[in-house]
Amino acid sequence: MNDEIKHLFQVAKQDGFTVVNAQIRWMDVQPDQSYMATETTYIADGNYRSLNFSNSKTIQTGFGQEHSFSQSLAYVKFDFNCFSQGKLAGAKIRVFVTEAMAQGHSIKLYGIEDDSWDASTLTWENASNNQGYAISEAHEVTKSPSYDLVKDVFYYDFNVTEFINSYCLGDKKASFILQSETSNPQDGQTIQIDGADGAHPPQLILSIDQVYDWDYLDKVIGWAEDAGLKLEILWFGTDTCSLSIDNRVPYYVFHQYQKALTDKADGRQLLEDIPFFRKNKDPMYGVYHHLMCKNDPSLRERESTVVKAMFDHIADYNVKHGYQNTVIGCQVSNEPAVSLLHGGRRVNSRGELVLYCQCDNCMEALSAAGNDLQTYYEETMWRYNNSIATAVKESRYSVWARVNNFHVPDATGVHLNEIKRSTTGTNIDFIGLDVYSDVPKTLFTYGHAPITYIDPLHPGKVPNYAVGNNLVMNMENGGSGIHKERHGDDGHSIGTPKYANLDRLLLASLAGGGFLNVYDLCSPDELGLYENTEDHIPMPINPDAVDRLRKTQLMLNKLAHDLATKQADGAGGTMLKFFNPISDLEKSSVTKSFRKSIRSLEVMYTTKDNGVGIAVERGEKEIALVSTTASDFRLQELARHGVFSITQGFYNADNRWIGSGIADYEIIGDDVIVHMPAYGCVQVLTTTLIPAVDTYLYEAEGLPYDFSGKAKNEIGEEGGHGGHWLKISSMSEGMFGVNDFITFTVHVPSNASKYEIVTGYRSAVANGTVQLSIDGEEYGSSVDMYTTIPAFKQASAGIVSFSHSGEKKFKYTVIGKNAMSTDYQLGFDYIELIPVID
Ligand SMILES: [Zn+2]
Missing domain, CATH: 3.20.20.80 (Glycosidases)
Structure with missing residues (x-):
């Protein structure tokens, strides 16, 4: 172990x-300390009164009303001489009942101070503590509680703390008599208990607190x-x-x-x-x-x-x-x-x-x-x-x-x-x-917003964990394995691999501002990445999934300091940008491109095999790039700022670049195209500073947000800026409507005191009409999001002056809907802050 x-x-x-x-x-x-019984036996009346049962593997107790021969009492002795601590804070004995009972029986437990009885000679006749079935010269210690009567073949515990502390700490020996309290009209059902030589001998368990x-x-x-x-x-x-x-x-x-x-x-x-x-x-x-x-x-x-x-x-x-x-x-x-x-x-x-x-x-x-x-x-x-x-x-x-x-x-x-x-x-x-989802979008959203659709059995019950200063951690999410029953978000099929897309889940989590803890590495829970062979050698349950996870983690470690200290753009950050992070495992031969900006540079990530890229603004002259597959980053017009160096390597634990040679790149016009190696990391340094960004565009699905009503949030795929948009709709009919709202937390930068506020939205046939307010004050006119054919549009709320920078609450309240609209759904694409220089 x-x-x-x-x-x-x-x-x-x-x-x-x-x-x-x-x-x-x-x-x-x-730790509690456990001592096995050193001697056990039982005594029986009637024809057995002179017989000794110390060779029996089981001991027994029963009370037959009609026939004295069915009366029996069990004896148990413990020696805890090796116990060196003083007074006990707790002591119990545990016995194992070996035969199921037709009804619940109560066992009464007596403690006897005289430990000189000898199991090998004890009989009903020569025992000194029994007056018939009654017990004398003994302490009544306890009996079965009403909620734990003896019935099943299993363990039963009895508290003996007071008796041990009062009478047994001197010689470190303890003796007990077990007496069935239940009279048995059928004569015959006695309680059978494993003795000292049984499979589960009685134990004395001692517990100390200091x-x-x-x-x-x-x-x-x-x-x-x-x-x-x-x-x-x-x-x-x-x-x-x-x-x-x-x-x-x-x-x-x-x-x-x-x-x-x-x-x-x-x-x-x-x-x-x-x-x-x-x-x-x-x-x-x-x-x-x-x-x-x-x-x-x-x-x-x-x-x-x-x-x-x-x-x-x-x-x-x-x-x-x-x-x-x-x-x-x-x-x-x-x-x-x-x-x-x-x-x-x-x-x-x-x-x-x-x-x-x-x-x-x-x-x-x-x-x-x-x-x-x-x-x-x-x-x-x-x-x-x-x-x-x-x-x-x-x-x-x-x-x-x-x-x-x-x-x-x-x-x-x-x-x-x-x-x-x-x-x-x-x-x-x-x-x-413990999110337990294998849907990248779910884990992406968990980092900064409610996940309403995670648990089909409890819709809308999971609250928003991305509130205040709470760091959003997904403590348990499954390693890998095979589904044995249908369950989870999508009703997985029996026999399909669990969490085979672990690498994707990790990237989606980080991209959305959350942290993923893999549960677990190896355990009997059927959620491990590994299972132990008989020779105790851990073997991956899904070698392909573990291999991709390993390569992804080793890649992320090359950027560890930035990942730990910068907010991901999927949670409203501006310096740590993920490309294609919520795609799933499927291999796509379609070339996909994603555009984001680092400072004022447009960065385009192009992948032929569904890779995930990350670009980091490390400074005014420094950008770091990683990619899970051999894909391209095109840094538009970067050459205008002078290419100082573009090298492969990694950032070490002290956040210093350790280069290992020139990266594969080419310059076309003023654009620099970096050909990323799979799971590689590249550092780009310029000779002059890259100008700061001139507009702030936040993807709606990647901003911290929360909403009222019994609504669900989903990430839309079909278009929109950055390829995605955010849909808010009623969980069931009539649960999201007038006066319900969604609030985005937007970081207003300190570059300017005035910004034009533009809302990118997706109109549709079931949409409502909203009014924007920022920190409680209304701006612009209401926006009717209804159209017959879905379309991406934008609405300006005009120019807003901010007395100071920092987090502001952008709240869109449903004030009604177009007469033609069928519901109050909302579609948000982005929120843009365009600095206004006087
Ligand atoms: Zn209480």
């Missing part, structure tokens, strides 16, 4: 990845360092995938803190609290699934204490290992939820849907939220995530702290976190989404 991760990190490095994420479970830094084990964490950091990668810690604590899982979280957390409750005990009809709960049979994901309550202040404090200790330890590690600053961030929770147990809501004991935890703290939180359920969800989630993020920030190793969401959690937190950021402050740096 360890060697596999180490090896996979090396593979990731070779494939051009720069950062790896690794889970650090709470259990990794505070001691840490950094061994695994240190190894993971070391493997990343060996591979030359940065590492993000995925904190797998209280909530991972809207579950608190018993193989990720130490037992003491379940024992000491508040579980989210479907029912609160009332002392009359309901005698015990009933938690959000289910059991799981896939050993990867533990046995007991709960959801801990996010409003328990003691739990938040404890988890924060552990996370701060972890990052303090990372600070010490960093000093000891030469300040490599390998750890660069922390995901504080993975796909969390307030009141959804993974996969859906819970019902209570009366079969009613439970919308929130029933504990006292939650009742208080709900009341503090004015009994508004959504406010309670959002505030609860934010407090929980922010408390862990604060621990990261207050440690001696402060790095970014972020959250990632699944599609429809009960609280997304994005909007609330931006409100906190601009008011009282937040320690959650950003919140991302």
Whole structure:
């Protein structure tokens, strides 16, 4: 297992990845300790009262009302002599029931202080703690809770914390009697449990809260360092995938803190609290699934204490290992939820849907939220995530702290976190989404606008993640593999490769202003780029896809500094321009050309094989170019500014050009044509400066935007400036109309104080009429976007004076529609700002 991760990190490095994420479970830094039973047996009445059953692989307990011979009691002994810590914060025993029961049975657990009993000689007759079926001189420890009665062939846990702490820490031995509480009218159904020699022997699990084990964490950091990668810690604590899982979280957390409750005990009809709960049979994901309550202040404090200790330890590690600053961030929770147990809501004991935890703290939180359920969800989630993020920030190793969401959690937190950021402050740096789409347009749009069409089951439910200062990250999007069922955006066919266009998805993400994290490199989730052979050698599941991804990433690394520091033009930026980024994998033999400008130069990218190009304005005399295929960049009239050099190479980690010879280019007239090698990088230097741009044209589909109503946004293909346009239409009839609006965020440059504002739009038969306002003030006359035959048109809103530069809200409000029009749809092509010099 360890060697596999180490090896996979090396593979990731070779494939051009720069950062790896690794889970650090709470259990990794505070591991529970498990002890198998040293002795087990059972005793039985009637004909068996003098018999010893210590050779039996199973032990049993049952109470036959009619026949004394069907009465039996099970004995279990543990020796935890190697346990060296002091008082326990939690202890439980886990037994495995080997036969299914016709009905739920309750097991009562007794602790006996005298451990001198000998399994090899114990009988009903000579045992000292049984008075008939009753137990004496023993401590009643616990019994099966009503929601976890013994029925299935599976594990059952019993809390023994108090008994161990009170009676067993001296000799480090613990003995228990298991007694079936359920009388059995049919006489015969006894509970069968694996004994010490069974396939799943009883275990004693001890849990401590003040001691840490950094061994695994240190190894993971070391493997990343060996591979030359940065590492993000995925904190797998209280909530991972809207579950608190018993193989990720130490037992003491379940024992000491508040579980989210479907029912609160009332002392009359309901005698015990009933938690959000289910059991799981896939050993990867533990046995007991709960959801801990996010409003328990003691739990938040404890988890924060552990996370701060972890990052303090990372600070010490960093000093000891030469300040490599390998750890660069922390995901504080993975796909969390307030009141959804993974996969859906819970019902209570009366079969009613439970919308929130029933504990006292939650009742208080709900009341503090004015009994508004959504406010309670959002505030609860934010407090929980922010408390862990604060621990990261207050440690001696402060790095970014972020959250990632699944599609429809009960609280997304994005909007609330931006409100906190601009008011009282937040320690959650950003919140991302597991998008899981293989449509380049979807990932392009995700970086700067809502993605309304991502989830057919929940249309319009995914909020806009590109708000405020939220960095838009797509945390999980699939590696590669084969579809086993139909699902996703397009209802993929069974047997078709998953995410075969990973390279395209990465380029589309970056072009739209978002960041893509590949989930995952290798795992049993069937989403990995690799699968392990029996010899533990990672093999690519789709070698062609992995090969293209590797080449693309190695190409992008040649421009790493610019990609990390400049806003892509697909999100309103002006210095980092992508050509053909939302095309999909299909090979096209048609020659395609795309024009964009770098400063005042027109740059034309021509590709015969559907390549993707990037051009970067690095300075007044410097342009960088990359292309995924052998394609041409034509830099029009560049020669007028003097060609100083055009070389191949890459920008290194310090953002310095490392040239490896003259690039392939020709000069025709004043135009310079650079013949790009596939996956190559070229630097163009001029002798005199390239004049600044004289007009600012923003593609509508590549500006940050948001809209009201239940509308959907789509990127239109058939023409328009730059080859694409943006369509806004009602999700279903009548859901987008008068007073609905779309707001673009436009960066007004500081070059001039006055600009003529031109809107490029696409008219059509179902379009509405809009009025433009900028930061709340109306400009120009209304624009009727209706025509019988679709056409690209433009409308000037006149000359607008801006008192200062920076981000402005360009809002187009639907004020009505042409009498002939069938709906209120809108089509936007671009927004142009033409400087007006007085
Ligand atoms: Zn609660």
